[in-house]
Amino acid sequence: MATLLRRPASIARYSRSAAELFTASRSTYSHHTRPQLWSLINARQARSYSSVNPGGPKRPNDEKNNNKNTPEKKENDIQDELADFFKTRNAPSSKPGSRDAAAEKEFLDQSLQFISGLQKAGGLPQRQQDLIRVIQILLKDVKHIPLGMEEFFEKHAVQRKVMTLGEWDNFANYWLDYFDDSMHLFQSEKVSLDEIKSMLKTKSESGPGGEAGKDSKRQGANQGKEQKDGKEQGQKGAPKVVEFKFDPGSFIITSVISYMLYTTFFPGENSRDITWQEFRANFFDKGLVEKLTVLNRSRVRVELNREAIANEMPDSPAAQRNFHYYFTIGSVDSFERKLEEAHNELHIPTSQRIPVAYVDEVPWLATALSFGPTILLIGSVFYFSRRAGGGAGGQSGIFGIGKSRARRFNHETDVKIRFADVAGMDEAKLEIMEFVSFLKEPDKFQKLGAKIPRGAILSGPPGTGKTLLAKATAGESGVPFFSVSGSEFVEMFVGVGPSRVRDLFANARKNTPCIIFIDEIDAIGKSRSKQNFGGGNDERESTLNQILTEMDGFNTSDQVVVLAGTNRPDVLDKALMRPGRFDRHIGIDRPTMKGREQIFRVHLKKILTKEDMDYLCGRLAALTPGFAGADIANCVNEAALVAAREHAESVKMKHFEQAIERVIGGLEKKSLVLSPEEKRTVAYHEAGHAICGWYLRWADPLLKVSIIPRGQGALGYAQYLPSSENYLMSVNQLMDRMAMTLGGRVSEELHFDTVTSGASDDFNKVTRMASAMVTKFGMSKAIGPLHFEEDQQQLHKPFSEETARNIDLEIRRIVDEAYKRCTDLLTEKKNEVGLVAEELLSKEVLSRDDMVRLLGQRPYPDTGEFTKYFGGGGTIAPPEPPVSDEGTTGKDGRDQTPLPS
Numbered sequence: 028m029a030t031l032l033r034r035p036a037s038i039a040r041y042s043r044s045a046a047e048l049f050t051a052s053r054s055t056y057s058h059h060t061r062p063q064l065w066s067l068i069n070a071r072q073a074r075s076y077s078s079v080n081p082g083g084p085k086r087p088n089d090e091k092n093n094n095k096n097t098p099e100k101k102e103n104d105i106q107d108e109l110a111d112f113f114k115t116r117n118a119p120s121s122k123p124g125s126r127d128a129a130a131e132k133e134f135l136d137q138s139l140q141f142i143s144g145l146q147k148a149g150g151l152p153q154r155q156q157d158l159i160r161v162i163q164i165l166l167k168d169v170k171h172i173p174l175g176m177e178e179f180f181e182k183h184a185v186q187r188k189v190m191t192l193g194e195w196d197n198f199a200n201y202w203l204d205y206f207d208d209s210m211h212l213f214q215s216e217k218v219s220l221d222e223i224k225s226m227l228k229t230k231s232e233s234g235p236g237g238e239a240g241k242d243s244k245r246q247g248a249n250q251g252k253e254q255k256d257g258k259e260q261g262q263k264g265a266p267k268v269v270e271f272k273f274d275p276g277s278f279i280i281t282s283v284i285s286y287m288l289y290t291t292f293f294p295g296e297n298s299r300d301i302t303w304q305e306f307r308a309n310f311f312d313k314g315l316v317e318k319l320t321v322l323n324r325s326r327v328r329v330e331l332n333r334e335a336i337a338n339e340m341p342d343s344p345a346a347q348r349n350f351h352y353y354f355t356i357g358s359v360d361s362f363e364r365k366l367e368e369a370h371n372e373l374h375i376p377t378s379q380r381i382p383v384a385y386v387d388e389v390p391w392l393a394t395a396l397s398f399g400p401t402i403l404l405i406g407s408v409f410y411f412s413r414r415a416g417g418g419a420g421g422q423s424g425i426f427g428i429g430k431s432r433a434r435r436f437n438h439e440t441d442v443k444i445r446f447a448d449v450a451g452m453d454e455a456k457l458e459i460m461e462f463v464s465f466l467k468e469p470d471k472f473q474k475l476g477a478k479i480p481r482g483a484i485l486s487g488p489p490g491t492g493k494t495l496l497a498k499a500t501a502g503e504s505g506v507p508f509f510s511v512s513g514s515e516f517v518e519m520f521v522g523v524g525p526s527r528v529r530d531l532f533a534n535a536r537k538n539t540p541c542i543i544f545i546d547e548i549d550a551i552g553k554s555r556s557k558q559n560f561g562g563g564n565d566e567r568e569s570t571l572n573q574i575l576t577e578m579d580g581f582n583t584s585d586q587v588v589v590l591a592g593t594n595r596p597d598v599l600d601k602a603l604m605r606p607g608r609f610d611r612h613i614g615i616d617r618p619t620m621k622g623r624e625q626i627f628r629v630h631l632k633k634i635l636t637k638e639d640m641d642y643l644c645g646r647l648a649a650l651t652p653g654f655a656g657a658d659i660a661n662c663v664n665e666a667a668l669v670a671a672r673e674h675a676e677s678v679k680m681k682h683f684e685q686a687i688e689r690v691i692g693g694l695e696k697k698s699l700v701l702s703p704e705e706k707r708t709v710a711y712h713e714a715g716h717a718i719c720g721w722y723l724r725w726a727d728p729l730l731k732v733s734i735i736p737r738g739q740g741a742l743g744y745a746q747y748l749p750s751s752e753n754y755l756m757s758v759n760q761l762m763d764r765m766a767m768t769l770g771g772r773v774s775e776e777l778h779f780d781t782v783t784s785g786a787s788d789d790f791n792k793v794t795r796m797a798s799a800m801v802t803k804f805g806m807s808k809a810i811g812p813l814h815f816e817e818d819q820q821q822l823h824k825p826f827s828e829e830t831a832r833n834i835d836l837e838i839r840r841i842v843d844e845a846y847k848r849c850t851d852l853l854t855e856k857k858n859e860v861g862l863v864a865e866e867l868l869s870k871e872v873l874s875r876d877d878m879v880r881l882l883g884q885r886p887y888p889d890t891g892e893f894t895k896y897f898g899g900g901g902t903i904a905p906p907e908p909p910v911s912d913e914g915t916t917g918k919d920g921r922d923q924t925p926l927p928s
């Protein structure tokens with residue numbers, strides 16, 4: 028458009044008519060109404076602003092604009108904005124005072140009228156008319172003669188020289204040139220109004236129409252664009268690099284999902300099944316078939332003549348390139364026959380008959396799907412075997428099933444335990460030291476021709492520190508330590524056990540010197556003859572055989588020591604124990620008083636307590652007869668937990684005592700509420716035990732009696748302190764203990780009309796004690812010094828019927844005797860029982876001090892430990908003999924009243 032306007036011929040044409048107007052009328056432009064123009068400008072402007080970075084510099088009057096909605100207001104805005112613009116634009120070129128302001132104004136007005144005259148002349152295209160309107164507005168606000176116009180102004184406005192047609196032409200060109208490029212850019216939305224302003228500013232400085240001006244305009248436009256881009260970039264900060272990584276997994280999943288979605292929403296069809304009749308009627312008879320392909324002798328694919336189909340049936344899917352019809356055939360013979368008949372019917376000569384191909388295709392998808400369940404099954408077996416195998420020993424997968432599951436502890440990092448950490452088993456430590464010195468200095472033994480023991484069995488009750496001792500051996504000798512449990516050799520698959528044994532020993536040989544520790548070896552090492560009773564276990568037997576073979580297989584220089592732990596050394600196969608295999612048998616019993624003290628000392632090291640350590644360890648050891656190392660560790664930890672629960676700053680004696688009670692009797696059952704009658708019965712029951720323990724000469728001294736229900740089904744309990752470590756027990760001690768055990772029931776009988784089931788556990792203990800006296804301890808004159816093994820599995824009793832009857836009679840006699848002893852005592856001390864019971868009912872727990880308060884000092888002297896730690900007076904009593912665990916009220920001196928069943 029600008030080019031068009033600038034064309035001399037057209038300008039001349041317009042200029043002439045405009046010149047006429049210029050002279051004829053001076054106020055033509057004032058008749059112009061501008062809503063049309065403003066709507067145009069507004070539309071352009073709105074679009075132009077939308078392309079401007081919103082975060083960029085604000086337009087003047089931006090605030091106002093926010094509130095402007097009506098066209099009127101918008102028009103004013105633009106006008107204001109343009110006025111502002113020209114104010115600044117004209118500033119550098121204006122020379123106020125140097126020129127006649129009135130003449131200047133007149134010149135500009137005339138210019139405006141001239142431009143308006145151009146428009147009035149008519150014949151211009153709409154867009155050019157619009158442009159002229161814009162120029163009118165812009166020109167209206169020009170206050171001073173722009174640079175480059177001065178000469179023209181001087182000549183025609185000041186000196187009033189008449190303009191020639193060519194000068195009019197120049198004049199028109201000037202103004203058009205002055206604005207049109209800017210307007211053109213503005214209208215075509217290439218640059219914003221701000222940028223036009225800056226362009227015009229440059230132009231006004233360099234003069235109109237010059238090349239430099241034009242260049243700078245373009246530069247300005249480009250600059251403006253760059254600025255705009257820069258602004259956008261600046262706003263967003265550093266350019267954002269979006270990194271695309273190709274992930275094959277995601278790609279496949281995305282592709283599959285996309286395909287599924289696509290096929291769901293756009294179910295394209297590329298095949299359809301038809302019948303023979305349809306085939307004939309629609310295609311064959313019409314001559315549209317090109318070829319037939321028999322697939323797998325059961326289906327026929329119809330190849331159609333696409334062009335013919337497209338002409339005949341343009342809407343049919345068969346017109347698509349990949350679309351096929353199929354029909355099923357019974358057999359190839361019948362198909363061929365039918366086809367021939369069809370050809371004959373239509374009289375198709377042999378040479379033009381439809382060709383038939385035979386293809387055997389493998390339907391891949393169907394085949395893959397038919398294998399689906401098998402693959403799924405194998406996959407799940409594989410997965411689960413991996414999961415099952417992954418847990419232990421680092422072996423995983425079904426192929427690792429025969430691998431050993433032994434955990435290997437590195438002596439430098441994992442096995443930090445030393446002999447100092449194992450307390451209270453000095454003899455066992457001494458025995459095992461030999462293995463340590465063998466592993467450390469093998470030459471010392473080998474040069475003398477000594478064969479080093481191959482292994483040792485550590486046997487003893489649970490929690491006595493067998494594993495700990497084995498670990499300490501590894502820690503001391505500084506060799507790798509393989510730990511495995513006997514049960515880990517046993518699997519449901521045949522042959523796995525021996526294979527794991529082989530693997531374990533092979534591993535060990537690779538890591539010599541080292542120690543193998545097989546915990547719970549009785550799981551595989553049970554005596555083979557015993558197993559056969561009631562069906563043997565071949566797998567276990569072959570595992571055991573493999574261990575025997577492996578242990579034989581070591582040569583004398585192999586520095587592999589095999590230690591095994593068991594709670595049941597008696598059931599182990601003799602072949603395991605023979606020299607050359609587990610030739611050392613180290614028994615680890617429950618710790619003695621001294622041992623317990625040492626174990627407490629080891630575990631108390633980690634506990635924050637302000638108690639005197641010697642006294643604390645001694646007292647706790649005295650309080651915990653029969654405790655194994657693991658019980659002690661548990662007790663110490665429990666005490667710390669109790670203290671923490673009470674927000675105590677350090678663990679105190681009472682916390683330890685609470686912890687011991689909890690370990691012995693279980694948690695207090697505060698939720699268990701007994702009826703008053705039941706509570707009374709329990710109180711009298713416990714009082715009966717307590718009085719017997721107090722007044723019977725050989726009974727154990729009572730520590731505490733309580734009727735607070737605790738875990739393990741006890742409604743009340745009395746804690747006694749065995750006078751000493753019981754290695755031997757006399758008839759007197761046993762009789763007194765039995766009488767004391769019966770004290771609960773006898774007390775009930777004496778104080779109530781009826782008795783309860785609460786004494787059932789007491790009777791069990793009493794019967795077992797009496798039975799042991801008769802059949803094992805030789806304490807019955809009628810039976811004599813005989814020992815009868817109690818074996819549940821034996822079908823025949825190892826004694827005659829008469830002996831059996833005599834045993835029964837003797838057991839009964841002993842129990843009756845104990846019962847009489849108890850009844851006599853409690854009848855005599857009926858008041859004392861009442862006293863203790865009532866006190867128990869009110870206080871629930873009575874200590875030894877309460878007993879002394881109620882009954883006076885115990886008439887018999889207390890033992891050494893008791894005196895030392897529990898304030899009893901008297902001399903040290905002779906050590907009491909032990910009875911097997913089953914035959915006493917319990918080595919830990921507990922006496923519990925079970926819940927009535």
Ligand SMILES: Nc1ncnc2c1ncn2[C@@H]1O[C@H](COP(=O)(O)OP(=O)(O)OP(=O)(O)O)[C@@H](O)[C@H]1O
Nearest residue numbers: 448449450489490491492493494495626656657660
């Ligand atoms: N003599 C001891 N000195 C210090 N702590 C001990 C001692 N005996 C046992 N313990 C503690 O008891 C815990 C359990 O001991 P360990 O596992 O060695 O018993 P275990 O005899 O192997 O038991 P199980 O026969 O049930 O396998 C040890 O971790 C340790 O904290």
